[in-house]
Amino acid sequence: MNRKLIAAIDTPDLARARDLIAQVAPHCGLVKLGLEFFLHHGPMGYRRAAEGVPVFLDLKLHDIPNTVAGGVRALLDLAPKLLTIHAQGGARMVAAAAEAAAQLGPERPKILAVTVLTSLGAPDLAEMGVTGEVSAQVLRLARVALENGADGLVCSAHEIAALRAEFGARRLLVVPGIRPTGTALGDQTRVMTPEEAVAAGADYIVVGRPITGAPDPGRAAAEIAASVA
Incomplete structure (x- = not known):
């Protein structure tokens, strides 16, 4: 098992999710269940899919x-281990999420703030009225989130170095948009290989389709885990 690897189980099919989790869980620190799955199956489906496996619940509240x-x-x-919110919700929203999570005490989920989605580039931000480089917007949102109780961030691998320089090594960085060499980019625009992202300072890397779309998802997860061991 490699604690740095999170396998993204992005499917609305409960049976498929359970099968994938059974195959990949021995090689991952956590599995990720997201909005599509949760809207289809809710808490009951979550419990059936997870069954004791540590979960990153990615709902981007x-x-x-x-x-x-x-x-x-x-x-x-x-009891998810990690839970996402959008940093764009602002300081009071982030603080409210952190305070709510704290009610569970030491076993609480860690609150991760999503900065700029890895599917977005500078032209997309410009369409929304945000000028300048993506990295500048990431830093602005990261500062708001971390100063108001977020435990860490979801960010592109390309922002890891800047975030580490600005906020230090103690902040949890979870990095999607990870594509092993030779795999398709899909709808991601700001990507790195697993090795590059871990070397840059990612605490966790999130890998979806290169694992779940592989002929043998367990083997694919094991190979990625080994590459960043």
């Missing part, structure tokens, strides 16, 4: 502070 706090409290019984 984003609403007014009171609603996000209520959402976090509603998820505490599921």
Whole structure:
């Protein structure tokens, strides 16, 4: 098992999710369940899929502070290890999420703030009225999140060095958009290989389709885990 590897189980099919988790869990620190799966199956499906496996629950909560706090409290019984919110929700929303998670005490989920989605580049941000480099927006959102109780960040591998320089080594960095050499980029635009991302300072790398789309997902997970051991 490699604790740095998170396998993204991005499927709405419960049976498929359970099968994939059984294959990849021995090689991963966590598995990721996301919005598509959770909307299809809810807490009951989550419990059936996870069954004792540590989970990164990637819902990217984003609403007014009171609603996000209520959402976090509603998820505490599921005991995910990591839970995402959007940093763009602002300081009060991030603080509300962190305070809600703290109610569970030491076993609480760690709150991760999503900065800029790895599918977005500078032209996409410009369309939304955000000028300048992607990295500048990442740093702005990261500062808001970390100063208001977030445990860490979800970021592109290309922002790891800047975030480490700005905020130090203690902040948890979870990095999606990871593509082993020779695999398709899909809808990701800011990517790195597993080896590059870990060398740059990622605490966790998130790998989806290169694992779940492989003929043998367990073997694919094992090979990626070995590459960053």
